Amino acid sequence: MAKPKAVYFCQNCGAQAAKWVGKCASCGEWNTYVEEVVHKETKNQRLKLFGQGGEKGHNTPILLQEIGLQDYPRIAVPGKELARVLGGGIVPGSLVLFGGEPGVGKSTLMLQLALRLKNLKVLYVSGEESEQQIKMRAERIGVTTESCFILQETNTQSIFAQIAKIQPQLVIVDSIQTLYTDFADSSPGSVSQVRECAAEFLRFAKESNTPVFMIGHITKDGSLAGPKVLEHMVDTVLLFEGDRNHVYRLLRAAKNRFGNTNELGIYEMQGEGLREVLNPSEILITQREHKVSGVAIAATMEGNRPLLIETQALVSTAAYGTPQRSSTGFELRRLSMLLAVLEKRCGFQLGIKDVFINIAGGLKVEDTGIDLAIVCAVLSSNQDAPLPLDLCFAAELGLTGEIRPVSHIEQRISEAAKLGFKRIVISENNLKGVKPQQHKIKIHAVTGIGEVFALLFSPS
Numbered sequence: 096m097a098k099p100k101a102v103y104f105c106q107n108c109g110a111q112a113a114k115w116v117g118k119c120a121s122c123g124e125w126n127t128y129v130e131e132v133v134h135k136e137t138k139n140q141r142l143k144l145f146g147q148g149g150e151k152g153h154n155t156p157i158l159l160q161e162i163g164l165q166d167y168p169r170i171a172v173p174g175k176e177l178a179r180v181l182g183g184g185i186v187p188g189s190l191v192l193f194g195g196e197p198g199v200g201k202s203t204l205m206l207q208l209a210l211r212l213k214n215l216k217v218l219y220v221s222g223e224e225s226e227q228q229i230k231m232r233a234e235r236i237g238v239t240t241e242s243c244f245i246l247q248e249t250n251t252q253s254i255f256a257q258i259a260k261i262q263p264q265l266v267i268v269d270s271i272q273t274l275y276t277d278f279a280d281s282s283p284g285s286v287s288q289v290r291e292c293a294a295e296f297l298r299f300a301k302e303s304n305t306p307v308f309m310i311g312h313i314t315k316d317g318s319l320a321g322p323k324v325l326e327h328m329v330d331t332v333l334l335f336e337g338d339r340n341h342v343y344r345l346l347r348a349a350k351n352r353f354g355n356t357n358e359l360g361i362y363e364m365q366g367e368g369l370r371e372v373l374n375p376s377e378i379l380i381t382q383r384e385h386k387v388s389g390v391a392i393a394a395t396m397e398g399n400r401p402l403l404i405e406t407q408a409l410v411s412t413a414a415y416g417t418p419q420r421s422s423t424g425f426e427l428r429r430l431s432m433l434l435a436v437l438e439k440r441c442g443f444q445l446g447i448k449d450v451f452i453n454i455a456g457g458l459k460v461e462d463t464g465i466d467l468a469i470v471c472a473v474l475s476s477n478q479d480a481p482l483p484l485d486l487c488f489a490a491e492l493g494l495t496g497e498i499r500p501v502s503h504i505e506q507r508i509s510e511a512a513k514l515g516f517k518r519i520v521i522s523e524n525n526l527k528g529v530k531p532q533q534h535k536i537k538i539h540a541v542t543g544i545g546e547v548f549a550l551l552f553s554p555s
């Protein structure tokens with residue numbers, strides 16, 4: 096065993112320094128360096144992790160034309176949502192980092208995956224819950240299998256010893272922050288421990304061609320806990336988002352070496368686990384029989400997936416003198432900009448009124464294509480004039496009051512027509528790539544916010 100060495104790591108970005116410094120030179124944060132003692136292991140000790148004893152041959156340079164391609168078929172995943180986000184299935188030998196806030200359903204989704212892969216031998220490594228707790232969750236999910244092994248262990252050397260005995264075809268680790276390795280003397284969850292444990296699972300996945308899913312914690316600012324190098328090491332980074340007070344969860348891919356990062360999966364949290372939402376537009380739109388002011392339907396895009404969502408607005412007189420601006424699911428700064436455009440370009444006196452915005456379903460939308468729906472909901476509430484139930488919007492609003500085009504307009508129009516909407520308001524510039532005769536929906540093409548106001552609230 097080599098002599099221990101004391102080094103300092105930044106808890107925010109994972110940068111290393113020989114001595115303590117107040118401000119990190121990499122990320123600029125203050126007072127984030129902590130002292131950790133690490134041991135440099137020998138080569139033979141590392142090779143024993145995966146049951147290898149001898150010296151491995153050194154790689155030599157190969158011409159690109161001489162490299163042969165091996166076609167590894169993806170492992171089929173039960174359900175369409177996870178398969179869509181992964182790019183079609185699980186790639187053998189891939190390392191996937193799965194992050195999310197506490198209580199959002201990370202462990203539930205991974206356990207459902209382990210139980211429903213009936214043709215694969217799966218090892219579920221738990222460092223946070225006991226076998227009894229996992230058994231209770233499995234009973235609640237209601238899925239049984241004879242090929243899922245549960246291991247309660249936090250030491251990576253013991254985990255790899257059990258892996259050598261069982262020879263699983265898929266390994267799930269819950270979570271990487273709870274594991275520790277004998278080759279680092281710091282506590283579990285520290286920068287060096289997380290990095291070393293992830294590096295061991297990365298080598299195991301690549302050498303054995305076994306896919307590994309690692310659940311990761313989320314910090315208070317919404318980023319993945321641990322060193323930033325952890326996200327660079329893995330092949331795929333999945334983020335599970337959602338509010339615990341709402342039932343819907345969004346699965347996104349922040350990084351994917353084997354697929355598109357624009358895909359989105361939607362789940363609904365129920366008592367028996369997570370259920371896939373195959374047609375979320377029907378659920379996110381409230382089925383109303385009577386018109387209500389302050390409600391507008393927006394055709395938005397989440398990645399490559401069109402969604403129709405309900406935007407709600409409430410405009411009232413400021414009760415305490417100072418007008419309030421509140422937004423749930425929509426950026427507050429952009430709301431202030433839209434209200435300024437309405438006041439400057441259209442003459443609406445909204446500066447003395449309270450304005451509240453809500454995106455139904457607990458979703459957080461960053462697509463600027465819902466600008467027009469937000470504005471129309473505000474105007475509807477301000478005028479106390481309900482909008483037609485068969486009308487939806489898909490356009491961005493500029494600072495000069497012009498209606499700007501948005502991307503994927505064909506998909507937005509098709510989704511609106513599929514759900515039974517009769518009319519949609521878009522930018523006139525979007526008509527260049529649209530064939531109105533192919534859609535069973537009337538398209539209103541406008542150029543400015545004044546035309547939209549005349550279309551919605553004119554006496555005719």
